[in-house]
Amino acid sequence: MRAARRMAALVASGAAVALLCAATPAPPAQPVPFSHRVHAGDARIGCTSCHVYAERGPVAGVPSMARCQGCHKFVKEDPAHPQLDAQLKAFAKVLEDGKPVEWVRVTRVPDHVFFTHERHVLAGVRCQECHGEVEKVDAVRAVAPLTMGWCLACHHRKQREKPEARAKLTECVTCHK
Ligand code: HEC
Ligand code: HEC
Ligand code: HEC
Ligand code: HEC
Ligand code: HEC
Numbered sequence: 001m002r003a004a005r006r007m008a009a010l011v012a013s014g015a016a017v018a019l020l021c022a023a024t025p026a027p028p029a030q031p032v033p034f035s036h037r038v039h040a041g042d043a044r045i046g047c048t049s050c051h052v053y054a055e056r057g058p059v060a061g062v063p064s065m066a067r068c069q070g071c072h073k074f075v076k077e078d079p080a081h082p083q084l085d086a087q088l089k090a091f092a093k094v095l096e097d098g099k100p101v102e103w104v105r106v107t108r109v110p111d112h113v114f115f116t117h118e119r120h121v122l123a124g125v126r127c128q129e130c131h132g133e134v135e136k137v138d139a140v141r142a143v144a145p146l147t148m149g150w151c152l153a154c155h156h157r158k159q160r161e162k163p164e165a166r167a168k169l170t171e172c173v174t175c176h177k
Pocket of ligand 3: 047048051054058059060061062107108109110115117120121125126127128129130131146
């Protein structure tokens with residue numbers, strides 16, 4: 001009985017993932033190959049050690065080349081993994097050139113919407129709830145629809161946990177200043 005229910009849940013979540021994949025746009029091409037699976041997954045580097053402002057400001061921030069360099073002066077080659085080795089060597093050239101890399105933005109809300117990372121991260125909302133399981137993919141894509149309905153559905157849910165403290169969570173001015 002329990003196994004059957006677990007099976008049903010698995011099938012349902014599989015269907016949800018399939019739906020999400022079908023509905024989300026492909027990730028944009030980035031100027032430099034960079035894999036979240038390699039960094040956040042295999043190497044287990046924490047999200048906020050690269051996106052350092054996520055806990056303290058509106059914008060999460062993308063690391064500078066200096067930050068990549070700080071680690072990559074020690075991570076230069078990997079002869080055991082030819083695929084990675086080629087990418088590491090190509091990346092070493094990029095660092096040597098010293099030109100700033102303009103990453104293509106993936107997730108964005110319109111200018112008339114106010115969003116801040118800090119409040120969400122401090123309230124314990126995990127990055128993955130809004131961005132998907134980034135540590136399992138090479139290229140990040142926008143998985144959430146980012147519509148007003150999507151924001152509000154969660155705000156209504158979270159409001160029920162603390163009705164008084166979160167009374168304003170569903171008011172227009174919270175997201176439209
Ligand atoms: C804290 C250490 C650390 C930081 C910071 C870091 N890397 Fe890496 N990077 C690694 C490790 C570890 C590997 C995997 C090496 C291996 O397994 O051979 C890697 C692999 C890579 C590769 C080859 C695999 C891939 O992702 O395509 C590229 C390219 C790369 N890093 C680019 C970057 C860029 C760009 C930044 C900055 C945004 C960065 N790295 C920041 C540790 C780091
Ligand atoms: C080694 C540094 C590094 C680590 C660790 C890292 N990221 Fe990133 N992240 C980047 C870089 C560089 C970009 C810009 C290129 C790209 O989109 O892949 C980026 C882009 C993103 C984006 C897309 C931003 C946009 O334009 O919308 C999201 C979302 C994201 N990261 C979430 C995460 C999450 C969640 C984790 C932890 C599971 C994480 N990152 C770990 C370096 C990192
Ligand atoms: C409640 C949902 C939510 C959570 C939780 C969340 N994000 Fe975001 N993230 C967004 C939205 C919405 C945007 C687009 C914001 C904009 O356009 O101003 C975004 C944009 C980004 C960007 C690109 C622009 C920027 O702010 O630098 C990065 C990188 C990013 N998020 C990383 C993270 C990381 C890392 C975490 C966890 C520490 C995280 N996010 C948690 C919703 C979320
Ligand atoms: C997965 C759940 C979730 C999603 C999705 C989400 N939020 Fe939130 N939001 C929260 C929680 C939880 C808080 C923090 C409440 C607290 O601090 O008690 C919050 C707080 C906020 C705040 C600060 C509220 C204040 O009192 O000043 C703003 C602004 C906000 N969210 C905007 C947005 C926008 C815009 C979106 C959609 C792009 C969004 N949120 C999507 C859960 C979510
Ligand atoms: C939790 C955050 C949040 C709250 C609360 C919120 N909105 Fe929004 N609103 C958004 C986001 C995100 C968008 C942009 C995405 C979209 O158009 O769905 C948006 C878009 C809009 C738009 C533009 C639609 C368009 O077609 O361009 C209007 C108008 C609007 N909201 C009015 C309101 C009003 C009125 C309220 C109060 C009843 C409200 N919003 C409350 C997040 C919010």
